[in-house]
Amino acid sequence: MRRLQLISTLLLFSTSRNMAWRSSGSSNAELVENLRKNGVFSNQRAYDAMKAVDRGDFTSRDPYEDAPQRIGYNATISAPHMHAAALEYLQNHLVAGANALDVGSGSGYLTVCMAMMVGQTGTVVGIEHMSELVELSTKNIKKHHSEMIENGNVVMIDGDGRQGYAEKAPYNAIHVGAAAAGVPKALTDQLADGGRMMIPVEQEDGNQVFMQIDKINGKIHEKIVEHVIYVPLTSRDKQWSHHH
Numbered sequence: 001m002r003r004l005q006l007i008s009t010l011l012l013f014s015t016s017r018n019m020a021w022r023s024s025g026s027s028n029a030e031l032v033e034n035l036r037k038n039g040v041f042s043n044q045r046a047y048d049a050m051k052a053v054d055r056g057d058f059t060s061r062d063p064y065e066d067a068p069q070r071i072g073y074n075a076t077i078s079a080p081h082m083h084a085a086a087l088e089y090l091q092n093h094l095v096a097g098a099n100a101l102d103v104g105s106g107s108g109y110l111t112v113c114m115a116m117m118v119g120q121t122g123t124v125v126g127i128e129h130m131s132e133l134v135e136l137s138t139k140n141i142k143k144h145h146s147e148m149i150e151n152g153n154v155v156m157i158d159g160d161g162r163q164g165y166a167e168k169a170p171y172n173a174i175h176v177g178a179a180a181a182g183v184p185k186a187l188t189d190q191l192a193d194g195g196r197m198m199i200p201v202e203q204e205d206g207n208q209v210f211m212q213i214d215k216i217n218g219k220i221h222e223k224i225v226e227h228v229i230y231v232p233l234t235s236r237d238k239q240w241s242h243h244h
Ligand code: SAH
Pocket: 074, 075, 076, 077, 078, 103, 104, 105, 106, 107, 108, 109, 110, 127, 128, 129, 130, 133, 159, 160, 161, 162, 177, 178, 231, 232, 233, 234, 235, 236, 239
Protein backbone atom coordinates (compact mmCIF):
# COMPACT_ATOMS: atom_id res chain seq x y z
CA MET A 1 0.00 0.00 0.00
CA ARG A 2 2.68 2.44 1.06
CA ARG A 3 4.90 1.46 -1.85
CA LEU A 4 2.09 1.86 -4.32
CA GLN A 5 1.40 5.32 -2.95
CA LEU A 6 5.03 6.26 -3.29
CA ILE A 7 5.15 5.16 -6.92
CA SER A 8 2.07 7.13 -7.89
CA THR A 9 3.47 10.18 -6.13
CA LEU A 10 6.68 9.90 -8.13
CA LEU A 11 4.69 9.61 -11.36
CA LEU A 12 2.85 12.79 -10.52
CA PHE A 13 6.10 14.60 -9.94
CA SER A 14 7.64 13.60 -13.24
CA THR A 15 4.62 14.07 -15.48
CA SER A 16 3.08 17.18 -13.98
CA ARG A 17 3.98 20.22 -16.06
CA ASN A 18 2.52 22.98 -13.96
CA MET A 19 3.51 21.74 -10.51
CA ALA A 20 -0.12 21.40 -9.49
CA TRP A 21 -0.33 18.98 -6.54
CA ARG A 22 3.35 19.26 -5.76
CA SER A 23 2.83 21.18 -2.53
CA SER A 24 -0.46 19.56 -1.53
CA GLY A 25 -0.95 18.81 2.16
CA SER A 26 -3.47 17.19 4.46
CA SER A 27 -4.05 20.42 6.40
CA ASN A 28 -3.73 24.14 5.78
CA ALA A 29 -0.51 24.25 7.82
CA GLU A 30 1.02 21.38 5.84
CA LEU A 31 0.03 22.95 2.50
CA VAL A 32 1.64 26.29 3.39
CA GLU A 33 4.72 24.56 4.81
CA ASN A 34 5.13 22.57 1.57
CA LEU A 35 4.78 25.71 -0.55
CA ARG A 36 7.68 27.23 1.39
CA LYS A 37 9.77 24.02 1.30
CA ASN A 38 9.32 23.87 -2.48
CA GLY A 39 10.53 27.45 -2.80
CA VAL A 40 7.23 28.87 -4.07
CA PHE A 41 7.63 31.74 -1.61
CA SER A 42 9.95 32.74 1.20
CA ASN A 43 8.58 35.98 2.66
CA GLN A 44 7.78 35.43 6.33
CA ARG A 45 4.77 37.77 6.42
CA ALA A 46 3.24 36.11 3.34
CA TYR A 47 3.82 32.72 4.98
CA ASP A 48 2.25 33.90 8.25
CA ALA A 49 -0.75 35.27 6.35
CA MET A 50 -1.42 32.03 4.49
CA LYS A 51 -0.89 30.07 7.69
CA ALA A 52 -3.49 32.24 9.46
CA VAL A 53 -6.12 31.95 6.74
CA ASP A 54 -7.67 28.48 6.42
CA ARG A 55 -8.24 27.78 2.72
CA GLY A 56 -10.92 25.33 3.89
CA ASP A 57 -13.11 28.32 4.78
CA PHE A 58 -13.12 29.36 1.11
CA THR A 59 -13.65 26.07 -0.72
CA SER A 60 -15.04 22.82 0.59
CA ARG A 61 -13.55 20.84 -2.29
CA ASP A 62 -10.01 19.54 -1.62
CA PRO A 63 -8.91 22.82 -0.02
CA TYR A 64 -5.38 21.64 0.81
CA GLU A 65 -4.49 20.45 -2.68
CA ASP A 66 -2.19 22.72 -4.62
CA ALA A 67 -4.72 23.13 -7.42
CA PRO A 68 -7.47 25.57 -8.37
CA GLN A 69 -11.05 24.55 -7.47
CA ARG A 70 -14.38 25.56 -8.98
CA ILE A 71 -16.42 27.91 -6.81
CA GLY A 72 -19.39 28.32 -9.18
CA TYR A 73 -20.34 30.92 -11.82
CA ASN A 74 -17.36 29.87 -14.02
CA ALA A 75 -14.97 31.14 -11.36
CA THR A 76 -12.26 29.29 -9.46
CA ILE A 77 -10.30 29.82 -6.29
CA SER A 78 -6.76 30.05 -7.69
CA ALA A 79 -4.15 27.43 -6.88
CA PRO A 80 -2.30 27.98 -3.59
CA HIS A 81 1.04 28.29 -5.42
CA MET A 82 -0.36 31.28 -7.36
CA HIS A 83 -1.69 32.90 -4.19
CA ALA A 84 1.72 32.43 -2.56
CA ALA A 85 3.49 33.86 -5.62
CA ALA A 86 1.19 36.90 -5.72
CA LEU A 87 1.80 37.70 -2.04
CA GLU A 88 5.55 37.25 -2.54
CA TYR A 89 5.64 39.70 -5.48
CA LEU A 90 3.59 42.22 -3.49
CA GLN A 91 5.44 41.76 -0.18
CA ASN A 92 7.01 45.24 -0.06
CA HIS A 93 3.69 46.88 -0.93
CA LEU A 94 1.44 44.91 1.42
CA VAL A 95 2.97 46.52 4.50
CA ALA A 96 1.33 47.76 7.70
CA GLY A 97 -1.17 50.51 6.93
CA ALA A 98 -1.14 50.00 3.16
CA ASN A 99 -4.19 50.40 0.94
CA ALA A 100 -4.75 47.55 -1.53
CA LEU A 101 -7.19 46.38 -4.21
CA ASP A 102 -8.00 42.75 -5.12
CA VAL A 103 -9.76 42.62 -8.50
CA GLY A 104 -11.86 39.50 -9.12
CA SER A 105 -11.88 38.61 -5.44
CA GLY A 106 -13.89 35.41 -6.06
CA SER A 107 -13.78 33.23 -2.96
CA GLY A 108 -12.36 36.07 -0.84
CA TYR A 109 -9.34 33.97 0.19
CA LEU A 110 -6.59 36.19 -1.17
CA THR A 111 -8.35 39.38 -0.05
CA VAL A 112 -8.09 38.13 3.54
CA CYS A 113 -4.42 37.09 3.12
CA MET A 114 -3.66 40.59 1.81
CA ALA A 115 -5.57 42.09 4.76
CA MET A 116 -3.43 40.02 7.16
CA MET A 117 -0.33 41.61 5.65
CA VAL A 118 -1.54 45.25 5.78
CA GLY A 119 -2.78 44.74 9.34
CA GLN A 120 -5.33 46.62 11.41
CA THR A 121 -4.34 50.04 10.08
CA GLY A 122 -4.55 48.94 6.44
CA THR A 123 -7.40 48.36 4.01
CA VAL A 124 -8.03 45.85 1.24
CA VAL A 125 -10.89 46.37 -1.20
CA GLY A 126 -12.07 43.21 -2.92
CA ILE A 127 -14.07 43.83 -6.09
CA GLU A 128 -16.03 41.08 -7.82
CA HIS A 129 -18.70 41.30 -10.55
CA MET A 130 -20.72 38.16 -9.68
CA SER A 131 -23.00 39.34 -6.86
CA GLU A 132 -23.46 35.75 -5.73
CA LEU A 133 -19.69 35.46 -5.18
CA VAL A 134 -19.56 38.77 -3.32
CA GLU A 135 -22.15 37.31 -0.98
CA LEU A 136 -20.43 33.91 -0.75
CA SER A 137 -17.00 35.45 -0.11
CA THR A 138 -18.42 37.69 2.62
CA LYS A 139 -19.89 34.59 4.27
CA ASN A 140 -16.54 32.78 3.91
CA ILE A 141 -14.63 35.66 5.49
CA LYS A 142 -17.08 35.87 8.40
CA LYS A 143 -16.31 32.26 9.41
CA HIS A 144 -13.05 33.28 11.12
CA HIS A 145 -12.30 36.89 10.19
CA SER A 146 -15.54 38.82 10.71
CA GLU A 147 -13.58 41.54 12.59
CA MET A 148 -11.87 42.48 9.32
CA ILE A 149 -15.22 43.38 7.82
CA GLU A 150 -16.51 45.02 11.02
CA ASN A 151 -13.38 47.19 11.34
CA GLY A 152 -13.29 48.08 7.65
CA ASN A 153 -9.94 46.38 6.98
CA VAL A 154 -11.74 44.39 4.29
CA VAL A 155 -14.35 45.96 2.03
CA MET A 156 -16.13 43.72 -0.49
CA ILE A 157 -17.58 45.55 -3.49
CA ASP A 158 -19.96 44.29 -6.17
CA GLY A 159 -18.75 45.84 -9.42
CA ASP A 160 -16.71 45.71 -12.60
CA GLY A 161 -13.08 45.44 -11.53
CA ARG A 162 -11.86 46.67 -14.92
CA GLN A 163 -12.85 50.12 -13.66
CA GLY A 164 -11.00 49.58 -10.40
CA TYR A 165 -12.58 51.30 -7.40
CA ALA A 166 -11.87 55.02 -7.58
CA GLU A 167 -13.56 55.79 -4.25
CA LYS A 168 -10.67 54.30 -2.25
CA ALA A 169 -7.78 54.96 -4.67
CA PRO A 170 -4.82 55.30 -4.85
CA TYR A 171 -3.63 51.79 -4.02
CA ASN A 172 -0.16 50.75 -2.86
CA ALA A 173 -0.83 47.23 -4.14
CA ILE A 174 -3.24 45.91 -6.76
CA HIS A 175 -3.79 42.21 -7.43
CA VAL A 176 -5.86 41.07 -10.40
CA GLY A 177 -7.14 37.49 -10.22
CA ALA A 178 -8.38 37.16 -13.81
CA ALA A 179 -6.62 37.57 -17.16
CA ALA A 180 -7.25 40.72 -19.19
CA ALA A 181 -6.58 41.31 -22.89
CA GLY A 182 -4.62 44.38 -21.83
CA VAL A 183 -3.89 46.26 -18.64
CA PRO A 184 -7.01 48.36 -17.82
CA LYS A 185 -6.04 52.04 -17.75
CA ALA A 186 -8.26 52.66 -14.71
CA LEU A 187 -6.07 50.28 -12.72
CA THR A 188 -2.73 51.89 -13.62
CA ASP A 189 -4.35 55.29 -12.92
CA GLN A 190 -5.44 54.11 -9.46
CA LEU A 191 -1.99 52.73 -8.59
CA ALA A 192 -0.22 54.94 -6.03
CA ASP A 193 3.23 56.29 -6.76
CA GLY A 194 5.68 53.65 -5.57
CA GLY A 195 2.90 51.06 -5.84
CA ARG A 196 2.89 47.69 -7.60
CA MET A 197 0.21 45.79 -9.53
CA MET A 198 0.35 42.08 -10.33
CA ILE A 199 -1.91 41.17 -13.26
CA PRO A 200 -2.27 38.19 -15.61
CA VAL A 201 -2.41 39.46 -19.20
CA GLU A 202 -3.47 37.52 -22.26
CA GLN A 203 -1.10 37.90 -25.18
CA GLU A 204 -1.94 37.78 -28.89
CA ASP A 205 -0.90 34.11 -29.17
CA GLY A 206 -3.43 33.24 -26.46
CA ASN A 207 -0.78 32.59 -23.81
CA GLN A 208 -1.00 34.41 -20.52
CA VAL A 209 1.78 36.12 -18.64
CA PHE A 210 1.87 37.40 -15.07
CA MET A 211 2.93 41.05 -15.27
CA GLN A 212 4.52 43.13 -12.57
CA ILE A 213 3.67 46.80 -13.02
CA ASP A 214 5.45 49.40 -10.90
CA LYS A 215 4.69 53.11 -10.80
CA ILE A 216 7.87 55.01 -9.99
CA ASN A 217 7.81 58.83 -10.00
CA GLY A 218 4.63 58.67 -12.02
CA LYS A 219 6.19 56.43 -14.68
CA ILE A 220 4.96 52.90 -15.46
CA HIS A 221 7.50 50.05 -15.55
CA GLU A 222 6.28 46.68 -16.84
CA LYS A 223 7.93 43.29 -16.47
CA ILE A 224 6.80 39.77 -17.38
CA VAL A 225 7.59 37.47 -14.46
CA GLU A 226 6.08 34.09 -15.42
CA HIS A 227 3.57 32.21 -17.56
CA VAL A 228 0.18 31.57 -15.97
CA ILE A 229 -3.38 30.33 -16.61
CA TYR A 230 -6.29 32.36 -15.24
CA VAL A 231 -10.00 32.67 -16.04
CA PRO A 232 -10.77 35.76 -18.16
CA LEU A 233 -11.36 39.26 -16.81
CA THR A 234 -14.54 39.93 -18.72
CA SER A 235 -18.15 41.12 -18.49
CA ARG A 236 -20.67 39.44 -16.24
CA ASP A 237 -22.77 38.38 -19.26
CA LYS A 238 -19.86 36.73 -21.05
CA GLN A 239 -18.87 34.84 -17.93
CA TRP A 240 -22.32 33.67 -16.87
CA SER A 241 -25.14 34.17 -19.35
CA HIS A 242 -28.77 33.73 -18.25
CA HIS A 243 -29.31 30.37 -19.99
CA HIS A 244 -27.30 28.68 -17.20
N1 SAH B 1 -8.55 35.53 -6.40
C1 SAH B 1 -9.77 34.81 -6.61
C2 SAH B 1 -9.83 34.44 -8.07
C3 SAH B 1 -11.19 34.05 -8.53
S1 SAH B 1 -11.23 33.63 -10.28
C4 SAH B 1 -9.74 33.55 -5.74
O1 SAH B 1 -8.66 32.95 -5.65
O2 SAH B 1 -10.76 33.15 -5.18
C5 SAH B 1 -11.41 35.22 -10.99
C6 SAH B 1 -12.57 36.01 -10.51
O3 SAH B 1 -12.64 37.20 -11.29
C7 SAH B 1 -13.92 35.33 -10.66
O4 SAH B 1 -14.54 35.29 -9.41
C8 SAH B 1 -14.68 36.22 -11.63
O5 SAH B 1 -16.05 36.28 -11.34
C9 SAH B 1 -13.99 37.55 -11.43
N2 SAH B 1 -14.08 38.51 -12.53
C10 SAH B 1 -13.92 38.30 -13.87
N3 SAH B 1 -14.08 39.44 -14.55
C11 SAH B 1 -14.34 40.42 -13.64
C12 SAH B 1 -14.61 41.82 -13.73
N4 SAH B 1 -14.65 42.47 -14.90
N5 SAH B 1 -14.82 42.50 -12.59
C13 SAH B 1 -14.80 41.88 -11.39
N6 SAH B 1 -14.56 40.57 -11.24
C14 SAH B 1 -14.33 39.84 -12.34
